[in-house]
Amino acid sequence: MKKVWIDGGHGGKDPGAGANGLQEKNIVLTLSLEIKKQLERDYEGVQVLLSRSTDVFLELSERTEAANKAGADILVSIHCNAGGGDGGFESFRYTSASTASRSLQNVLHTEIMAALKPYNIIDRGQKAANLHMCRESKMPAVLTENLFIDVTTDAAKLKRQDVIDALITGHVNGIAKYLGLKKKEGAAVVSDSVNVVVDGKQIKDGKLEDGVTYVPLRAVSEALGAKVGWDNKTKTATITTK
Ligand SMILES: [Zn+2]
Known part of the structure; x- marks a missing residue:
């Protein structure tokens, strides 16, 4: 200990x-x-x-x-x-x-x-x-x-x-x-709120799971100047930059 x-x-x-x-x-x-x-x-x-x-x-x-x-x-x-x-x-x-x-x-x-x-x-x-x-x-x-x-x-x-x-x-x-402490089993799957900032602008919170950061797609895409389309039938999000 x-x-x-x-x-x-x-x-x-x-x-x-x-x-x-x-x-x-x-x-x-x-x-x-x-x-x-x-x-x-x-x-x-x-x-x-x-x-x-x-x-x-x-x-x-x-x-x-x-x-x-x-x-x-x-x-x-x-x-x-x-x-x-x-x-x-x-x-x-x-x-x-x-x-x-x-x-x-x-x-x-x-x-x-x-x-x-x-x-x-x-x-x-x-x-x-x-x-x-x-x-x-x-x-x-x-x-x-x-x-x-x-x-x-x-x-x-x-x-x-x-x-x-x-x-x-x-x-x-x-x-x-x-x-040299060892992370507890399961500690990595704890979902933590992640602060997301695009070009200095605060976006809605994302979250962290198993070392991957998930961000709100529409908010982040629009902040980057892209358009987001959504097809509810196929559950497909389309990001267009041109
Ligand atoms: Zn002091």
Whole structure:
């Protein structure tokens, strides 16, 4: 059984960054809870432990002591950024991080950026810093900074469910890949709603089944400038582009 420690930053009297009607402590709690739910639902042999599952305040030392005591295999600390500029996503390892921490950062960062691909989010890179959560954790540890709360373009994205879902998917995929977790039998047939965007225009949702994405034919075809004909007798859809 692999143990994953998810540390949702801030909480209680410490709201973290706040701007544009958003509070960091709430976003990171949502991400933490959903990452735990999806990892344990979709993968075998994994237990996800949380620094906090409610809006409570914890000292940094309490978080790392609990994770070390639990003997977690990896730790991911989840935050949102602030400080202006152009916004984007970045991740941190400790300044003298182990090879394992570097590897965790690389896999996690890559999977998160891949999940964020449809949303034009700036990749600020894989960074190193002397952060308590990465320094005091005995296991490979990475801290993710999930967009800038005080940058209006990033804040608008953080208010979208599909962007939140992409951040969750990226963390789940990265953790599963690093730990080599096996998908549960049947997990792949779960039908998930898929966000469909044609030339920047949002189309009705599609769905994912067994790795194939099904999209609403008429909506997508018309967005591409094609005409759709339908013969109800033979159940034939005809797409004409000329
Ligand atoms: Zn933070």
